Amino acid sequence: MSKLLRLLGGATLAAMIAWPVVAAEAIKPAAREWSFNGIFGTFDRAKAQRGYAVYKQVCASCHGVKYLAFRNLTAIGFTEAEAKALAAEAQITDGPNEEGEMFQRPGRPSDRLPMPYANDAAARAANGGALPPDLSLITKAREHGPDYVYALLTSYSDAPRGMTLPAGMTYNKAFAGNQIAMPAPLTEGQVEYIDGTKATVAQMAEDVVVFLHWAAEPNLEARHRLGFQAVLFLLALTVLFWFVKQRVWGDQH
Amino acid sequence: MSGAPRRQYTNPVIRWIEYRLPIFSTVEATIGADMPTPKNLNYWWSFGGLLTLALVIQIVTGIVLAMHYIAHGSMAFDSVEHIMRNVNSGWLIRYVHANGASLFFLAVYVHIARGMYYGSYKYPREILWMLGVVIFLIMMATAFMGYVLPWGQMSFWAATVITNLFSAIPVIGEEITTWLWGGFSVDSPTLTRFYSLHYLLPFAIFGVTILHIWALHVHGPNNPTGIDVKGPQDTIPYKPYYTSKYLSVFSAFMMVLAVLVFFEPNYLGHPDNYKPADPLQTPAHIVPEWYFLPFYAILRAIPDKLLGVIAMFGSILVWFILPWLDTSRVRSGRYRPLFKQFFWLLVIDFLVLMWCGAQPAEGPALIVARIATAYYFLHFIVILPLVGWFERPKPLPESISTSVLGSGAAAPKAAE
């Protein structure tokens, strides 16, 4: 009986571990190597900066990243002057002034990045009824977020023969249901990279994912750094306490 | 308790206070003080202390979060992101609080299983055990309401599913649900009251924990042999023996917490909770946190809503009468060959239920959930009383000290 039990227990554990993987396999995006993966992972500054360019020149017309302020951009290697200049390119609605009027002014580093639409209704109206989600947390709000967003951006193709898409829908095999209301946002050479990198669709997709993952988890690097120290410290402490226990109990055995 | 101090204190300040308010002697007599402890406690006995540590971590991080959190439907999600991004070390505090809750439950499950295996609920520790069940129930309420606070999609829909359960109560169900919500659906008033209770309940846990430890100190802890302490040869002082033994466990616990917090802080969470709550969009699968999955599976295993709710609560309430369902007079599973097998079957059953809770309630998973639910109740209501009658326990060691000295030779060692 006890052998049977052990077998049963082992099988249960194995099934619990393996099953969700099997079930999720159908929609699981291909895993990619990201510089931010792993316990020492960091953000590739060049990619994150290029990713910001992709976001700004392409995605920003439909998607906001509402939790980011221009001053945050210094964390991915922009200088304060650059962040200031990037902010100044934006027009921000401020006010009311002394006459009680709202007014437009150039952005300051403390401003949040501007939102593309005044509200969700306006966003839907401009996108055939679909709502482009805010991208600040997108890589944490999807299973395998970074891999998924990369797959989404690079999986546009013609619909298979015999499949008719409703108006405003595009075929994308990475999206659940395979029809998405976002037209393929990236085309070869669409973004002009100032560092001369060739703007292939794959390159732009990768860069924007790095930027978006930084936007979602801006403390990742500090977290990894502190984590390494904390775990090492606690490991040493655990071993130390174990020796203390051996000493204290020495007279008992 | 008489007002007279139990012992003379040397510290003049303590003496001065003690003479006027005998608080030190009272605390010592109930929950504090160095108590003689069975000399054979193993590492499974460290989980009570661990739970106290976990509670303190939750309260300290929770109080800091509460300084920045805003309990309003239109601001809660943003305020949590504000904590994550703008508050100094806010991300750390929130990740510790969220993952701390998970480890809290992991520890409480081990603690409960330890009690079940070694028969710690039996005479004279029935009240101690029942207070533990009360703590577990309040913990569940606290964690459920805490999970609602970030006001993400899973927060909102978990709140909707669980509060809707009350509508299964005949006649007054609908009204109770409306009263709980503070409106006609889960909305900002619901969030605000959950926040108020989420702040309150941990202190209720704290209070019941004091009673729990008080009861513990009356007859002292059980031990792996399950036999009573017969004299000083069976005991050692708690300090420094068990303090030193359990410090490494506490530190290892913190290390596990650190690994989660620093390297996989969202592993135990659900991606949908990073989407703001949206009453118009139901998530594809509404799943609770992992530690509620077994009970969620029992709820959904039963086709009738009211019976499902009863079964779900019943699956925990049955623990209250466990001391009387178990008819064996031998405490420890070590000396109960048949019980031991059924104990492990129950553990497997619980894990199977946990798995079922994560699957959509349909097809083979639903059938498995039904069988596992039936077995769960069968274990407590039928198997446990019968095993007590029919089992022939192994001979018990003469005393704790002979069991410690003779392990391997004279005393029968646990087969396993």
Ligand code: HEM
């Ligand atoms: C038994 C102890 C406690 C447990 C098990 C617990 C559990 C939880 C859980 C599971 C969450 C959701 C975490 C997330 O996913 O973001 C949460 C959030 C929260 N808790 Fe607690 N908690 C406890 C004690 C406290 C206390 C004592 C306070 C306040 C004094 C508190 C304040 C908060 C606040 C403000 C939030 C919302 C912020 C957030 O979501 O991170 N908690 N709690």
